[in-house]
Amino acid sequence: MSQPNAAAPPAARLPTSERVLNAYVIAVLVFLALPVFIVVPLAFSDDVSLSFPPRGFSLRWFANILERPEFGRAFALSAAIAIFATIVALTAGTLAALGLVRHRFPGRDATVTFFMTPLIFPAIVLGAALALMLSPLGLLRSFWGLALAHVVLTFPYVLRTALATLSEIDRALAEAAYTLGANRWKTFRHVTLPLMRPGLLAGATFALIVSFDEFTISMFLVGPGMMTLPLEMYNYAEFSLDPTIAAISTILLIITSVAIIVIEKLVGLGKQFS
Amino acid sequence: MIKANPSDAVGVDLRDVQKWYGSVLAVRGVSLAIAPGEMVCLLGPSGCGKTTTLRMIAGLEKPDAGDIRIGDTLVNAVSPWKRNIGMVFQNYALFPHMTVHENVAFGLTMRNRPAGEIRAAVEDAMAQVRLAGYGDRRPSQLSGGQRQRVALARAIVTKPNVLLLDEPLAALDKKLREQMQVEIRQLQRAVGITTVFVTHDQEEALTLADRIVVMEEGQIVQIGSPADVYERPKSRFVSDFIGFTNAVGGKVVSVTGTTARIETASGHSLDIPGAEGVAAGDEVDLVVRPEKVAIDPPEGSGCVVVEGDLVHTVYSGAVTYFHVDIGRGAILIAMAPNAHGAASALPTSGARLRLGLTPDTVLVFPRRG
Ligand SMILES: Nc1ncnc2c1ncn2[C@@H]1O[C@H](COP(=O)(O)OP(=O)(O)OP(=O)(O)O)[C@@H](O)[C@H]1O
Ligand SMILES: [Mg+2]
Numbered sequence: 001m002s003q004p005n006a007a008a009p010p011a012a013r014l015p016t017s018e019r020v021l022n023a024y025v026i027a028v029l030v031f032l033a034l035p036v037f038i039v040v041p042l043a044f045s046d047d048v049s050l051s052f053p054p055r056g057f058s059l060r061w062f063a064n065i066l067e068r069p070e071f072g073r074a075f076a077l078s079a080a081i082a083i084f085a086t087i088v089a090l091t092a093g094t095l096a097a098l099g100l101v102r103h104r105f106p107g108r109d110a111t112v113t114f115f116m117t118p119l120i121f122p123a124i125v126l127g128a129a130l131a132l133m134l135s136p137l138g139l140l141r142s143f144w145g146l147a148l149a150h151v152v153l154t155f156p157y158v159l160r161t162a163l164a165t166l167s168e169i170d171r172a173l174a175e176a177a178y179t180l181g182a183n184r185w186k187t188f189r190h191v192t193l194p195l196m197r198p199g200l201l202a203g204a205t206f207a208l209i210v211s212f213d214e215f216t217i218s219m220f221l222v223g224p225g226m227m228t229l230p231l232e233m234y235n236y237a238e239f240s241l242d243p244t245i246a247a248i249s250t251i252l253l254i255i256t257s258v259a260i261i262v263i264e265k266l267v268g269l270g271k272q273f274s
Numbered sequence: 275m276i277k278a279n280p281s282d283a284v285g286v287d288l289r290d291v292q293k294w295y296g297s298v299l300a301v302r303g304v305s306l307a308i309a310p311g312e313m314v315c316l317l318g319p320s321g322c323g324k325t326t327t328l329r330m331i332a333g334l335e336k337p338d339a340g341d342i343r344i345g346d347t348l349v350n351a352v353s354p355w356k357r358n359i360g361m362v363f364q365n366y367a368l369f370p371h372m373t374v375h376e377n378v379a380f381g382l383t384m385r386n387r388p389a390g391e392i393r394a395a396v397e398d399a400m401a402q403v404r405l406a407g408y409g410d411r412r413p414s415q416l417s418g419g420q421r422q423r424v425a426l427a428r429a430i431v432t433k434p435n436v437l438l439l440d441e442p443l444a445a446l447d448k449k450l451r452e453q454m455q456v457e458i459r460q461l462q463r464a465v466g467i468t469t470v471f472v473t474h475d476q477e478e479a480l481t482l483a484d485r486i487v488v489m490e491e492g493q494i495v496q497i498g499s500p501a502d503v504y505e506r507p508k509s510r511f512v513s514d515f516i517g518f519t520n521a522v523g524g525k526v527v528s529v530t531g532t533t534a535r536i537e538t539a540s541g542h543s544l545d546i547p548g549a550e551g552v553a554a555g556d557e558v559d560l561v562v563r564p565e566k567v568a569i570d571p572p573e574g575s576g577c578v579v580v581e582g583d584l585v586h587t588v589y590s591g592a593v594t595y596f597h598v599d600i601g602r603g604a605i606l607i608a609m610a611p612n613a614h615g616a617a618s619a620l621p622t623s624g625a626r627l628r629l630g631l632t633p634d635t636v637l638v639f640p641r642r643g
């Protein structure tokens with residue numbers, strides 16, 4: 001405190017409307033976070049059934065994950081698919097955003113809307129459509145078919161953040177770089193890309209999470225010996241409803257949180273110079 | 275000290291240059307030859323095509339017709355990054371993710387110069403714009419005037435052939451703007467670089483330019499030295515723009531040589547020398563600067579005396595403007611410095627005033643429209 005002697009402000013009395021609003025916001029947050037508060041304790045339960053509140057303490061459900069190789073395989077597949085899809089979507093999304101923001105052409109808005117359709121399309125329809133499309137190509141139930149589907153799925157997330165970031169960047173910056181002797185590539189490399197980085201990181205985070213979490217569409221495209229983690233979890237839960245699922249969820253929760261914190265740090269740093 | 279070898283300085287030549295934006299003809303056939311080392315100001319109202327012309331010289335827009343040469347090179351199809359120009363943008367366009375040093379170094383880095391040379395040149399340029407020691411800051415940590423200087427340093431450090439400035443001082447306050455005008459002029463002289471400066475501020479153009487190019491609706495309407503343009507505007511448009519705010523209607527009675535006798539709407543008769551392009555019977559406008567209208571001129575000073583009633587007084591600090599009805603509703607504005615600072619001693623509305631017009635400060639233009 002710079003002024004330790006300053007009189008304390010009168011006790012804050014919020015108007016009723018504001019207190020109601022605060023209560024509402026807290027209620028919504030609790031509701032959103034509730035699954036987390038239930039799932040994490042369950043993962044450490046000693047009970048064989050998924051019932052709340054948990055009884056006892058045990059790590060055996062985590063041990064159970066390790067004993068079942070299908071979870072490891074599914075995790076590896078999901079991670080590979082998510083990383084592949086994100087890299088492709090990030091590249092394609094950045095290039096598409098550059099074209100869409102820097103050039104005016106007829107049908108531009110329609111193109112943007114078209115690229116965004118996977119966001120609003122019912123997943124079940126998209127899944128069926130992708131299955132129908134990949135089947136004649138011989139890509140159904142293959143890694144590449146699944147990866148391609150995830151590119152389609154994650155692309156709009158990357159494109160959306162890339163478009164938002166790019167349209168915030170003053171066009172004159174690229175032009176200034178041109179007049180200073182930087183050709184298009186150097187301008188992109190030294191000016192545009194660094195300025196887009198926070199947005200691209202945010203888009204990539206979304207893409208990773210969306211891909212890793214994807215259930216409905218993958219369901220149409222996976223096959224025996226090729227299961228994504230959410231599907232493997234679902235299969236397991238169909239037969240044995242024990243806290244193993246909660247244990248996996250807890251691990252995923254930790255991984256996601258760490259990823260988001262790391263990226264928020266990076267993005268936060270990026271925001272400093274704007 | 276960054277200094278172009280004078281023999282390195284190159285001119286810029288625009289010939290019949292046109293630019294369309296969709297169905298808008300933004301620049302309609304501009305021809306302009308800029309000498310090596312010269313400083314030219316493009317002056318004109320908003321939307322007259324100044325920026326577009328500058329951007330075409332920079333290569334940021336392609337002309338739809340006509341030729342642009344920098345030195346002997348036809349640059350119509352040359353990319354901006356190959357033109358060796360320096361440009362200062364209206365909002366400076368400093369790279370926000372780089373330090374001031376990195377910003378200024380950018381052009382040299384892109385030219386793959388050795389690090390030692392870059393450092394020395396950047397420090398030199400920073401000193402020239404009096405920003406030594408600011409290298410580690412981010413542009414966001416600078417004031418408007420400092421950003422402007424960084425932009426200038428960044429543009430000159432590469433020793434460009436041509437320096438292009440698009441209203442670089444528009445965002446600064448009056449005092450800083452005037453200071454920067456002097457600095458830019460000194461820098462331009464010192465470096466000896468061919469410069470095109472865009473402004474819509476006539477005073478700025480008069481202060482800075484070797485030559486002023488006045489534009490109207492995508493065309494050049496007058497080219498001349500500051501004194502030329504200031505004293506001898508060629509059209510009503512230019513005269514208006516350059517501060518001839520008085521316009522009194524009239525009719526040409528007779529023309530003898532280049533002297534026209536004009537009967538004004540206020541009922542006065544004036545012989546105006548140097549009235550070109552008018553013939554007896556023409557409807558004309560007489561224009562004159564308020565500061566050229568004498569108040570209460572001494573007898574026998576050779577000027578035409580008109581009398582009228584003061585209808586309106588505008589006090590504006592250093593000077594006061596007197597709006598005088600010189601007859602039949604024709605208003606003549608006279609300006610006088612507030613020498614004694616005695617605003618209370620100013621004549622009040624309704625007072626009778628004698629005004630003196632010196633014929634050779636009055637210009638005659640055919641009535642527009
Ligand atoms: N990118 C563009 N697309 C369409 N029309 C444009 C574009 N840029 C400029 N114009 C139009 O071209 C004309 C000239 O514009 P320009 O920017 O060259 O004017 P200016 O003299 O620089 O004006 P100001 O003093 O306001 O900057 C204007 O009518 C403007 O509306
Ligand atoms: Mg402009």
